[in-house]
Structures are given as structure tokens and as C-alpha cells.
Amino acid sequence: MKPRESDKKSASLSISVLVSTGRHPITGRPGRADQDSRAVELAMNLQGGSVSLLHAGQPTEECKEALRGYLGMGIDRISLIEQSEHADITEVLTKTLKSSNPSLVLAGTQAEQGEGSGLLPFLLAESLGWSLVSGLVSIESVENGQATILQALPRGQRRRLKVRLPAIATVDESAERARQSAFGPARRGTIETISEASHIDETLASFEIKKARVRPKRLKIVKSSSARDRFKAAAAKSGGGGGQVLSDVSAQEGAEAIFKLLQEENVLKL
Template sequence: MTTNVISLVSIGAHPTSGRPRRAEQDARAVELGLQMAGDKLQVLHAGDIAEPALRSYLGMGLPQLHVLEQPAGSDALPVLSEYLRDAGAQVVLAGSQAETGEGSGMLPFLLAEQLGWPLIVGLAQVESIDGGVAHVLQALPRGQRRRLKVRLPFLATVDNAAPKPRQSAYGPAQRGELAAHDVEVEQDALFTGAVLQPAKPRPKRLKVIKAKSGADRMKAATAKASGGGGQVLKGLSPEAGAEAILKLLVEEGVVR
């Protein structure tokens, strides 16, 4: 019996230019789905069917991509959960975080909660599916893997530990079909009422002290700086001293 596998995809953005593209982690979810189900794989997107970047997923060899049409600012959670229930999905694959939009990484968790399914984070490989039970490998830090057993249906997020996606070919991308589905549009009140602003750069990291023993680390941490750019402050009021310290921290990039 063939397992019903569905991969969820979104619109990505190039990290330098910001141009729309296929999302890297979502493309890995499609690649893993193709390895599991072949041409039986369903690929699903909630958004604008006219987005050209969707065809880059079709270029991976997909005959069809299903699109739940909804405008920007709509809540994708209810329409996705309804579609997955009606489609009888058994395995749902998704990237761990979107490259555009809110990008909170919460959608897989909220979707699994609404469906009542188990969620696997960091899926690296599906080894086998037998008797309604899947044996999978979960990616852990430092290249480690954990073998898990989970009962169908389940939802899993993939990251860079999953198989690298194949290249997108122009011919299949143009021949593939974008199948539109009319759905009830619900506004995402939390997102539409939020104010977006550029993220602030992180403070400069402190220098990592490499030493073999605790005594060496203590010596390195308490040793006086050898540079000659220091300044000794004497006879200043607390306010003037605080202002001088703040100025130094700003110059060093610790405080912005």
C-alpha cells in the first residue's frame, strides 16, 4: 500500500538579493517526499498562484502543484489543516522556517496540534514504513542521529540535514500544472496588526579564549590588555565616568 505523502512549500528569498525563489528547506522537503513516494507525491502551497517562483518546484520533476489561493496576510493554518484531513495525508513534510513573511517557524507546531498528530523536528531520513509505523532518523547537533519510531499519520520538519534537493529544470517547470483550489479566506489578525521593522544587528561576540586548563583560562581572562589605546579616568564625577564608559562601549560595537 502506497503511503500518502504531502510536502508543504512556500516562497523563499535569496539571502543577498532578496529575489523570490524556491525555499531551500522546502525544496529538501520535496526531495525527501520524492524519494518516499515518487510521482505520487503531492506538493501543497497556500498563497498566490501567480507567483513565478512556484514553478521552480515543478522543475524538480513534479507533474502538478496544488495551490490553496489566498491573498497576503491570510491565515494559512485553517485551510492547510482542512486540506490535509480531506486528502487523507499520512506523512506531511515541511521546512522548519519560512524565508519570507512572518518566518516564526510556528506553523508546523500549530498544524500538528490542530490535526492531533505527532511532530518530528529535524527529520533527516525515513528508513522504512511498515504496518502503519515509520522508522526515521532525526538530526541532532554535531552530526549525530537519533532513530525514532512513529505511528502514522505524522508531520515532520526538515532542515539542512535532509537530502540536498535536485536542480530545477526549465522544461518540467513550464510543463507542470499549477492546480488552484478555492478556499475560505481568513485574515491572520495577529500578523496584520503587527508592525514589522528591520532586525537589529547582534552585539559583537566576545573573544573566545582557548586554553587547555582552567588555570590558563583564568589567567587569560584576568590578564591586562597589551594594547596602548586605554585611557585612565581620574577625578571624574559618576555621571562623567558613566558617559565615558558608554562612549567606549558604543565605539567597540557592544552597545548600539
């Protein structure tokens, strides 16, 4: 068994992880959500930190079964904030986080079911007035109320950032894989239900939710004799052909470059 990374210093750092109920991509069975469990893994590997897990939703059996998946990672308890169907959980989470006042809030990038817009962390950051970092892959250190973290960029690039705490970070799918969930701790752990009033999201309630249909996709055939080219085409992420990297430029020059680009892209019409 490989020893877990456990030498990262962070005295009395309290971390809240927002966990959702996952849905298996093939069978749709409830379980841990992949990105959320990576967030829990990140939090657990940060030594000296206290980790608390938070879920807001309907306290169904299916939901509890899914939450037990997180308990199986060796977590003692999960707080389950009871909410009714179609509730907008931003408000209740804001309230809870304000009162528990953690230094760092981690969440997956996007839920595996429901609305799945990935907007919740942004809304929370806005209402709490905290900074938000997306695409977190690892936390390098936490010192003097400041965290040094690595952020994922396309094609395996990483950017090192310093973030003032408290902050919210969404965890990228390239963060370290979550440890195995074990039956014993999953069965023993407690799910603590907290009743809170639900704020019904009328718009969401009016949505008709259907199963997504996989649309046939036209294959992009790359006609090239070179295996390297074909591989590059297959492995390439979409978007971003041109562009330029500006470094060590003045604010004026930077602003001008952005302005010019926006004009070119017809975002700004003057």
C-alpha cells in the same frame, strides 16, 4: 549522475509536502525555500509513495515563479490554495489535509519570509491530532503504518525514531540537498489554484514588518595555544554545558530528576 536512492519500500504511501516561497538570503529573489525543497527531495526519494505539493498564499506572479522551482525538480503539479494577505493558513491547511488524508506531511522547519515562526507544523499537528517530529533528516522505511526515521540532533548526532502514521515531520537543514531544478519541467508543470476563504489573522495584520538589520556581534576570542581548542570553540554550538543523561531509570526517578532541574533553573518556584 549518481542514481537516486530508490529502494525504500512503501506501498501506496501518500505524502503531502507543504512548500513555501523562498527568499534568497543575499538578493532576496524569490525561489525554492531551502528546507522545503529538501522536504520535497525526501518525499521524491521514497519509492512507491505519491507526492503532492501544497502551498497556501497569495497567488502573485512572484509566488508562482518561486513555486516553479519545485516543479523543476520533476514534480507535475502544485496545488496553490489562494489566500489573501495576512491570512492564517492553519485552518485552511487543516481542512485540506483532512480531506486529502495523506499518511505523511513534510514541511521545512521555518519559512524564509513572512512570520517565519516555525509554528505552523505544530499548530497543524495539534488541530489534526497527529504526531509531530522535528528535525527529520531521512526516512528509513515505512511499514504497517509506522515510519522509521532519523532525527537530527546537535553536532551531527542522529536519533532513530518510530512514528505512527499519519504524522507531520519538519525537515532539518542537514537533510539531503535538493536536486537541481530544471527549466523544462519547471515550465511544463502546472500550478493548480484552489479558491478558499481566508481567515485573516488580526494580530499578524497589525504587525509592522521591517527588514532585519544585521547587528554587529562581539567576537568571542578564544585564547588558547592549541589549534584543537580553537577549532572546538569555533565549531561548537551554543548552550548545553552540564546536564546528565539518564537511561534505564524508573518513571519516578526520571520525574524527580526533571523536577529537581526545573527547581534549580528557577522554572518552578515552590
